[in-house]
Amino acid sequence: MGLKTREEYLESIREMNPTVYMFGERITNVLDNPRLRAGIEATAATYEIAHMDEFRDLVVTESPLINEPVNRFTLPPGSIEDLVARVKLNRKLGNYVGTCHQRCTGLDCLSTLSIVTYNIDQKYGTNYYNNFIEFLKHVQKNDLTGNAGVTDVKGDRSLPPHKQPDKDMYLRVVEKRDDGIVVRGAKAHQTGSLSSHEIIVLPTRALREGDEEYAVSFAIPSDTPGLIHVVGRSSLDKREIDGCDIGNIRYSKYCPTLIFNDVFVPWERVFMCGEVEFASQMVVTFSAFHRQSHGGCKAGKIDCMIGAALTLMDYNGTSKASHLKQKVIDMIHRAETLYGCCLAASYEGKKQPSxxxxxxxxxxxxxxxxxxxxxxxxxxxxxxxxGGFVSDLPSDKDLENPEIGPLLKKYLKGVDSVPVENRIKMYRLVEKMAMESADTISDIHGGGSPEAHRITILRETDLEAKKRAAKRLAGIEE
Ligand SMILES: Cc1cc2nc3c(=O)[nH]c(=O)nc-3n(C[C@H](O)[C@H](O)[C@H](O)COP(=O)(O)OP(=O)(O)OC[C@H]3O[C@@H](n4cnc5c(N)ncnc54)[C@H](O)[C@@H]3O)c2cc1C
Structure with missing residues (x-):
């Protein structure tokens, strides 16, 4: 109970017993698998920093719900300060792990449910908000991590869920019982599903009449019977399994496909069931929160990239080259614009009915x-x-080879005062940050594809106000 340490978090993951497959094999020891461990360590950092002087004030906050100190990743924002702190914390963490720490998506789901379950209850007199609050207390008291089960596999994108030839292409309720519901379907790209204690499911798109069985939201432990995690391939994963040329000493990212093979969910864990018109509100709210989380964390990752670029300039003897300094400036302003936009989104936040x-x-x-x-x-x-060694640096195994190792160390040296090993390590980090597909592809598709962001901007902007302003200046009265 209370704030977990890194070690307590790791132990809590060890105690879980999820069904996992990777590269065609069943994985029974998740925590000690080097590929999965690197991903779990990135989430463990969110527990570790809660006990570090440098970060504690940003991470640890008081929950008005349980009147205890909690990790900010379990607290739906109750003020503008909370919204701002989310961005600052994500930036610090992105910088600390140099990849995705995987814990923001769970908070984004909690924040969404704390708004939308209340709104559903107001309209239908349902009990979803109460279900959610009980779940939230459990998450806060036990300092749990949640995964966002949002993206359905979707089949034919031109068809709505109920018109798909295979009705399971969007997760749906296949049975309603006195004690709960049974769900079937699959969610793709589930960042950190095995680093998470709970899988929090939300619909992936707006739904209409006819789609009622797809309008479902709930939370279940990540080792619930019938839930199958199939860990995805990523560009550098084999290196973690081999234990060499890894690039980032401890942290990584992985995104399983999650199959819900007729999974039972008790009613007290259900947050929506059939209220189609609220699916859109769930998706839009989650996506907006998640896009804000991304901005903070990716600004933190650019900070690492800037640090790596500057270090290699030192190691290569190019630190005085003005065109390289210009490129560093171009990296800095990109990080700050991203950060500034997410801070602005927070400062312009508004209190919701809940x-x-x-x-x-x-x-x-x-x-x-x-x-x-x-x-x-x-x-x-x-x-x-x-420089080009981001791409094809000889392996550490070659550097350790007694015949060619000394020759490689001689020829891979940059400035004389820097040990060749340091130059090689920094190149590996740059390679990892540039080419870790599980992370870099999320820059584009994570939190929804770019067109989804554009459509939201168009829908949410007051276009008429802009026209009115232009017409007034032009002297047009209509
Ligand atoms: C690294 C990574 C991590 C992720 N983590 C998570 C996670 O933790 N949890 C989670 O739930 N999801 C996660 N996602 C999923 C992410 O939200 C989706 O990838 C994203 O929403 C796009 O969905 P898709 O991949 O199915 O692509 P698609 O929906 O197939 O989109 C491909 C392209 O087709 C376009 N398109 C699709 N349908 C239509 C249509 N009907 N009409 C016109 N154009 C269309 C899109 O705009 C896009 O340009 C993650 C994704 C990545 C890559």
Missing amino acids: GTYYIDTVLANASKIHEGKEMSEAIRLMVDVS
Whole structure:
């Protein structure tokens, strides 16, 4: 009970017994698998920093619900200060782990449910908000991590859920019982599902009449019977399994496909069941929160990329080259614009009927559009500054080989005062930050594809107000 240490978190993950497959094999010891461990360690950092002087004030906050100190990743925002702190914390963490720490999605689900379950109850007199609050107390008291089960596999994108030839292409309720519901379907790209104690499911899109069985939200432990985690391939995963040329000493990211093979959910864990018109509110609210989280964390990752680029300039003897300094400036302003946009989204937040604070959607989506384009530009600049060894540095195994190792160490040296091993390590980090597909692809598709951000911006912006302003200046009266 209370705030977990890193070790207590790791132990709590060890105690779980999820069904997991990776590279065609069943994995029974998740925590000691080097590929999964690196991902779990990134989430463990969110527990570790709660006990570090440098971070404690940002991470640890008081929950008005249980009147105890909690980790901020379990607290739906209750003020503008909370919204701002989310962004600052994500930036610090992105910088600390250099990849995705995987814990923001759970908070984004909790924040969404704390708004939308209340609204559903107001309209239908249902009991979802109470279910959610009981779940939230459990999460806060036990300092749990949640995973966002949002993205359905979706089958034919041109068809709504109920018109798919295979009705299971969107997760749905296949049975309603006195004690709960049975659900079937699959969620793709489930960031950190095995680093999580709970899987929190929300619908992936707006739904209409006819889609009632797909309008479902709930939370279940990640080792619930019938839940199957199939860990995805990622560009550098084999290196973690081999234990060499890894690049980032401890942290990584993985995104399983999650199959719900007729999974039972008790009613007290259900947060929506059939209220189709609220699916859209769930998705839009989650996406806006998640796009804000991304901006903070990706600004923190650019900070690491800037640090790596500057270090390689020192190691390569190029630190005085003015065109490289210009490129570093171009990286810095991209990080700060992203950060600034997410801070602005927070400062413009508004209190919702349930009491939770919600960010400005247009600003949050503007930041995600910026991320989709500018993260890859920041990566391009980092690679430009660093040099070609980002791509094809000899393996550590060659460096340790008694015949060619000494020759490689001689020829891979940069400036004389820097040990060759340090130069190699920094190149590996740059390679990891540039090419870790599980993380870099999320710059574009994580939290929804770019077109989804653009559509939200268009829908949420007051276009008529802009026209009125222009007409007034032009002297047009209608
Ligand atoms: C690294 C990574 C981590 C992720 N983590 C999570 C997570 O933790 N939890 C989670 O739930 N999801 C997660 N996602 C999923 C992410 O939200 C989706 O990838 C995103 O919403 C896009 O969905 P999709 O991949 O199915 O692509 P698609 O929906 O197939 O989109 C591909 C392209 O087609 C376009 N398109 C699709 N349908 C239509 C249509 N009907 N009409 C016109 N254009 C269309 C899209 O705009 C896009 O450009 C993650 C994704 C990535 C890559």
